Amino acid sequence: METKPTEISSSKMFEGYNKRYKHFSPTLGCSMTFHIYFPPSPSHKFPVLYWLSGLTCSDENFIIKSGAQRAASAEGVALIAPDTSPRGLNVEGEADSWDFGVGAGFILMLRKRSGRTGVSSISGHSMGGHGALTIYLKNLDKYKSVSAFAPIVNPTNCPWGQKAFTNYLGNEKAAWEEYDATHLISKFHNVSATILIDQGQDDKFLHDQLLPHRFEEACKSVNAPLLLRLQPGYDHSYFFISTFIDDHIRHHAQALKL
Numbered sequence: 477m478e479t480k481p482t483e484i485s486s487s488k489m490f491e492g493y494n495k496r497y498k499h500f501s502p503t504l505g506c507s508m509t510f511h512i513y514f515p516p517s518p519s520h521k522f523p524v525l526y527w528l529s530g531l532t533c534s535d536e537n538f539i540i541k542s543g544a545q546r547a548a549s550a551e552g553v554a555l556i557a558p559d560t561s562p563r564g565l566n567v568e569g570e571a572d573s574w575d576f577g578v579g580a581g582f583i584l585m586l587r588k589r590s591g592r593t594g595v596s597s598i599s600g601h602s603m604g605g606h607g608a609l610t611i612y613l614k615n616l617d618k619y620k621s622v623s624a625f626a627p628i629v630n631p632t633n634c635p636w637g638q639k640a641f642t643n644y645l646g647n648e649k650a651a652w653e654e655y656d657a658t659h660l661i662s663k664f665h666n667v668s669a670t671i672l673i674d675q676g677q678d679d680k681f682l683h684d685q686l687l688p689h690r691f692e693e694a695c696k697s698v699n700a701p702l703l704l705r706l707q708p709g710y711d712h713s714y715f716f717i718s719t720f721i722d723d724h725i726r727h728h729a730q731a732l733k734l
Contacts, residue, residue, distance in 0.1 A: 484509070490549035491516040494539055504562040511539045513555040515548050523620075523732035524596040525725070527557045528583055528604030531636070535559040538601075541714040547722040551729035560604070583607030584644065584655050597621040597728040601717060602681075603628055603636070609657035609671070609691075613664050621731035623672035623724045625717050626679055629691035630658040636685050658687075658694045670701040672727050674720045676710030 481497035488494075492515040501508045515522055525548070527538050538544065538557045548555050560583070583603065597620045600608035605627025612622035631637020632652045641652040653659040661667070675688050682688075688704055695702040710716040 481510075489513070489545045492545065492549050494545070496535070501562070506562045508559055508562065509535050510556065510558040511535045512557075513539065513545050513548055515545075515552050515554060517552060522552050522554045523729075524554045524556055525728050525732075526596060526598045526608075527555055528598070528600030528607045529557065529560050530600070530602030530604050531560070533560050533601075533604070537714065538717075541718065542721050543718045544721045544725055547725035547729075551725055553725060553729050553732065583611075595620055595732050597623075597732055599623045599625075599724055599728065600627070601625040602686075602712065605629075605673075606631055606637075606655075606657065610655050610660060612671075613657065613660045613667070616664065616666065621669045621672075621728050623674075623727055625674050625720070625724075626676060626681070626686055626712055627657070627673060627688075627691075628686055629673075630656060630687040632656045632659065633690070634685045634687060658691045661691065661694045661700055662698055664700070665698055667700045669731055670703050670727075671695070672724060673702065673704045674716075674724075675704065675706050676712060676716045677706050677708050678710060679712045679716075681712055 479500040481499040483495055484498050485496040486493055492513060494511060494513050496509060496511050498507055498509050529537050535557045544555060583606065596618070598608045598612050599622065601624070605624030606629065608622055608624050609627055609629065612619050628634060628636060631641065632649065637656070641655070645651045673688060675682065675686065679686065692702060692704050707716070707720070710719065
């Protein structure tokens, strides 16, 4: 049975609170942590933005480095940042490489906690951006909007995705397409909210791993609304994310308040 989350830390920020929780996940068979930023609210009810971090990250990276809390506080949006991977299972080979295993799980699904109600949106970075896009496209009834920073949009055709999908899903490439945003977008003709993507033009992973123009072409083919912003001089780091995160918070806040 899944245990009730236990609060393990709390820090005030912009009149709201960053709180970290720990709970046991029977699905994963280990304890997991996640962060929630609670904005100031007299009713203690607010819309939610899920954030999915990238390879090598934990639930702390976004909360500590992004600076998203300022805009989230102003807009009255809660931020939920789960960990990217189960830890402490000692699975054979889990630490053999930096881009697969502990701290580098490749998101295939996101299961909301039972009993959580209200409206939500989803966003993420790199591998987490891949997760945000694919989860959104498969659950248009559950999320109001989506955005991403430097997402892996066509993982079936890049080294990171091919490595993860081979290990998780086997060699049957048709199965991979169910977790590839560029393939998925062609199946959904009812995407109405604009998809926001920011991509740094000096990102060293741009041309071999991220492939944003393939997703752009797929969106155009089905008239899916996409705002792809190529940002000159920016790389793949949280310096890039923190520069444009306010735009993403406002993007989601507008959709969540509709």
